[in-house]
Amino acid sequence: MKAFKEIMSWIVPIVIGLAIAFAIKSFVFTRVRVDGPSMQPNLQNNEKVFAWKMSKIKHLSVIVFDAHGEDPSAKTHTNYVKRVIGLPGDTVSSKNGYIYVNNKKIDQSFISKSERTSGTGNWTLKSLEKTQGWGSGKTGVVPKGKYFVLGDHRSVSNDSRYWGFVDKDKVVGVVKVPFWTSTKTRRANINDMAY
Template sequence: MKKFLSFLWNWIAPIAFGIAVYAVVTTFWVNVVTINGDSMAPNLLDQQKVLVTKTHNVKRGDVVVFDARKEDPRIQAGNKDYVKRVIGIPGDTVEYRDGDLYVNNKKVNESFISTDEQQSGTEASFGSSWSLGTLSATGMWKKDDQGKTVVPKGTYFVLGDHRSVSNDSRYFGFVSKEHVIGRVVVPFWYSDTVRKNIGSERNHFFATA
């Protein structure tokens, strides 16, 4: 009986340990997410898999995953998580004018997307100039976000890289920090360009003179 119990333990223990490690890792550190849709193209494509790391240190330029069911009142049935890029953090002003995006009156370095998306894609539905104030006055945003002219405490303003098709903060308002699942980290086998555009924008978010 002792031999049997010892054998059973030696067989079960590694499995139990593996399950425990997996649970801890996916709960507290990293998870795998499948991209759904083209809102982050060409950097992230539909059905690609990426890693999502849990973090409380979200910066401008980071690409994050959040629970859109709690943010987008017009979310399509069956959708759950959105993947978008953080443009504004608490206290920021965000505006688009003369073909460029500005945060706190500083021009954003948008080399991670095409000129067409920087301009006509960013203008889609809202014209050649807009700000948080004008967006929030459209009536499309969540009620609590309407009337805001700066990014409120505990929230982010996000945009998709493929802005001409992206359903993002322009349409539904700010994303609560509480609903952010984590920051996207692209695996090593992705191209250098994609890894730079997704993982390094936080380091040179603003354009240099």
Template sequence: MERIKSIFSWIIPIAVGLLLALLIQAFLLVPVTVNGDSMLNNLKNGERIWVFKTEKVHRGSVIVFDAKKEDPGIQAGEKDYVKRVIGVPGDKIEAKNGDIYVNGKEISQKYISSYNRTTGTGNWTLKILSSGNSPFVSGKSHWIDGKAITVPAGNYFVLGDNRSKSEDSRYFGFVKKIHVLGVAKVFPWASRHQEINDVWKNFFVK
């Protein structure tokens, strides 16, 4: 009997710990490894991030979503994409000479290089996107500079920080809210934590 009690004395804490870990992963947060260079220089390939499933999505938030359900051109072996939210439902988005405007207000892009703000982003506003998602066609995006689009209800408009190396809403269209796994965060001591965790707090140019 004493031996059984002794066994249970360490089995029960382990079982409880495993159960708590499973519950946290299922309902609160999950670790994800960044795959690719689309978020450089703020997130590197192979970097570990945490995805908070119940966190509110803001403009400027970095999110993780199910790429297989969004990008028809997804590469073999890829599963989830990590991108930054530029527009939320109802927002009107347009680009003018490298500057991005949301509802007529210029957004701050201090978190990316000047190259990615201009040449890397390209001249875009997707006319065809106003009616829903549009697939990538013939190696070119559908952007037309200076034309505003409106983000539909239940969707987000996303861009990678490394604009010249990112498959994002410029190509495959809006990301459905139901396909978003959560908001990505890094530890406060990470070198570029403000660019990941805090951009949403100062999203617009002041």
């Protein structure tokens, strides 16, 4: 009996600790590895970041989402990290290096001028829907429950321009870069740009 109590005095705290860790990972945040160069220069390939599950998604938030079913080439359990440009109900367009959301030019100071111009191209949601074949091509508006996302390294990013909108149910969380892993500017470009 004494041995059983001693064993239980170890097992119970371990089980409680594991349950708390599981709850935090399931409901609060998870650690994610950036895969590929699509978010450079702000996030690097293989960089580890946190995805906060309860954060509100805003314009220019960087999110992690399950790409399977969004991008036709994505395999199961494939997460993408991209920047939210358009929220539900928004119009989005790109012209001469500037992105417009609801006809207002957005701040793109987080990427280089070359990525803003040659990397992004000229388009509207309506033209992308028609040329890429992922929408009706009639509304030119981000649908309810969806997001329009772009990578920061626009010239190499596989993003909403090619396969369409991200469903809100596919979002894992909003990315936050820990203070110890990056430069102050890169952290600000990820953590502080959202509006």
